[in-house]
Amino acid sequence: MSKTDFQCTACGYQSPRWVGRCPACGNWDSFVAAKAVSNRKSAREGSALHSLTEVAAEDARLPTGITEFDRVLGGGVVPGSLVLIGGDPGIGKSTLLLQTAECLCGRGTVLYATGEESARQVSLRAKRLGIRGANIYIASETDVDVIKEHIASLNPAAVIIDSIQTTSRSQVQAVPGSVAQVRECAAEFQQVAKGTETPVFLIGHVTKDGILAGPRLLEHAVDVVLYLEGDRHHNYRILRGVKNRFGATDEIGVFEMREEGLVDVPNPSALFHGARQEEAVVGSVVVPTLQGTRPLLVEVQALVSANPYGMPRRMATGYDVNRATLLIAVLDKKVGLKLGHCDTYINAVGGVKITEPAADLAVAVAVASSYREAAVLPGTVVVGEVGLTGEVRPVNALNARLKEAAKLGFRRAVVCAAREVQDYLETVQVDTLGDALEAALE
Ligand SMILES: Nc1ncnc2c1ncn2[C@@H]1O[C@H](COP(=O)(O)OP(=O)(O)OP(=O)(O)O)[C@@H](O)[C@H]1O
Ligand SMILES: [Mg+2]
Structure with a gap:
């Protein structure tokens, strides 16, 4: 056995001996004997050096087709980028991304992996939003490795994960949503996105204080962090950029939540x-x-x-x-x-x-x-x-x-x-x- 034999299932803290209470996250009775956790391949395999000038760098953004969303992204989503969208429960994250899937499916297939709802529930929402989307594939799946297999077989134009907190890897001995799992899954999706040049949208939960649940590291690991905000008692929703490696972060997009989904508000000044x-x-x-x-x-x-x-x-x-x-x-x-x-x-x-x-x-x-x-x-x-x-x-x-x-x-x-x-x-x-x-x- 390696030197670190026990691991906290909540936050991934490792300790050479079993302890009743995790010194890092304070959870009780969360330590289990650790197996080899990560079997991710070394990135060094086959890595090659490129001169900066020989790397093709045309700005090939994919417009999502939702004007306000594109504005916040900086003109569209960059291929191979990992976009995290956080927001309060029920604010409309799944709605926004299902509508995005509809707009993007003209460019190929879109994989919508949901761990929160059944495929039937997603299809009911799609029906309400008037989305036909023959090219949208729903996977009711939470295992990252299975989702990766779907991505490999489907070769989609975009991937949507609803939500990062429900996904898990069997190699990581921690409950879904825990710091260790979220970190590991985000890293996996980052690799998939970069490796296949496919944009991956992750939905993230927020805590009571309004910050993204999970490790702070999650925000560093992704390329774009957006928050969907709004007052539950109003129909207006604001999509705000918090981090964007490919655009300005102070842009906002304004939507109105209607029965048929989120509708762009092109001239929001009069509303507020x-x-x-x-x-x-x-x-x-x-x-x-x-x-x-x-x-x-x-x-x-x-x-x-x-x-x-x-x-x-x-x-x-x-x-x-x-x-x-x-x-x-x-x-x-x-x-x-x-x-x-x-x-x-x-x-x-x-x-x-x-x-x-x-x-x-x-x-x-x-x-x-x-x-x-x-x-x-x-x-x-x-x-x-x-x-x-x-x-x-x-x-x-x-x-x-x-x-x-x-x-x-x-x-x-x-x-x-x-x-x-x-x-x-x-x-x-x-x-x-x-x-x-x-x-x-x-
Ligand atoms: N028939 C309807 N008419 C108008 N608005 C609706 C209707 N059904 C749902 N909504 C709106 O959609 C919202 C739920 O959207 P959605 O499921 O996309 O949110 P979410 O952020 O994904 O939630 P969760 O955190 O639970 O996954 C509701 O809060 C409501 O505002
Ligand atoms: Mg949802």
């Missing part, structure tokens, strides 16, 4: 800013954000309520709560709003997530608007980054944002000072947060 731009609403501000190359107008709402007794609560949906806390501190210290005894709630409308600092000023104005019970002037958008000294800093692509706001009927913008602002609408340039509140609120 509400229809109340002509009303004076306290605590509501519209911010022209930039998602990738695309401007997107989002309504930010804030509610400030007095809490003279306990610790003030700060909650944010669709916005970083730590950033919100920082802005509240700046409002307190630099503008003199006594928010120390107030609960503050912040919400980005429609299930969007705002990650860029350009939304700082809008969030701060929304909070001040609710605190002072003063509405933002009708038809006004607000954009700028807020610094710790209460200064308003410039944002990138200001003119693209203002153009989109003007297109959607906004007439006025409170913005950071910038050198060249085109007059799509009336702009008020401000240097400090205090000036911004003066300019934006009634």
Whole structure:
């Protein structure tokens, strides 16, 4: 026997003696005697050296045919790439990839390996989505080696694995979904993808905290990581790039979930800013954000309520709560709003997530608007980054944002000072947060 005789079935940790509790993952009673785990062939067999110039490198992307999906992928899927799509349960991952299979099956066969549902369930969904797909082959299979045999015999144009957490290899003594299995299976699919130049789409589960279940290594092992997000109570779904070896990561794709499946939303700006731009609403501000190359107008709402007794609560949906806390501190210290005894709630409308600092000023104005019970002037958008000294800093692509706001009927913008602002609408340039509140609120 080798030096390491026991292995944790949950995380793959190896130990020279049996232990009751795994020191790595904390699971109890998970140690079994380890057999030789990996019999993967050495990559060195037959490997040859190539000069960079002699390797053919035409950019032969396969468009999936779903415009919003292609936008996030950077124009289509690169042959031989491993694409991981994560998302909450029931958000529409299987739907998206079944629709992708339909679009790709014009180029050859598509293998859809499902460990989550039976072939009948997949076919019921396909019927609902209006997918005929004679070229789509369903394998109700979880064993990676069997899936690899199917790939070898079918030679498909694309492979879809639903989901990576249900697949396993018999050589690995760990339960499906465990760190050891996920790592091993992902490595196998990576080899298949690279070896056969076939794009492989993996569906991944996310944990309660919204990160991909399994080892962090999974994200390193794949070429593209995308998250399908959305509010379960809204029909809109946002596909967001987190990692992309072949394209930008800040692009988003927007879909609407309908009975017939996910439908592209080519012009999503109008969806997230509400229809109340002509009303004076306290605590509501519209911010022209930039998602990738695309401007997107989002309504930010804030509610400030007095809490003279306990610790003030700060909650944010669709916005970083730590950033919100920082802005509240700046409002307190630099503008003199006594928010120390107030609960503050912040919400980005429609299930969007705002990650860029350009939304700082809008969030701060929304909070001040609710605190002072003063509405933002009708038809006004607000954009700028807020610094710790209460200064308003410039944002990138200001003119693209203002153009989109003007297109959607906004007439006025409170913005950071910038050198060249085109007059799509009336702009008020401000240097400090205090000036911004003066300019934006009634
Ligand atoms: N008849 C229908 N009409 C409209 N929407 C539907 C219908 N049936 C299902 N849906 C939508 O499809 C979603 C389920 O999609 P799907 O099974 O692709 O999700 P998933 O992310 O693969 O889920 P899981 O994590 O369970 O695998 C539902 O949450 C619902 O929004
Ligand atoms: Mg599914």
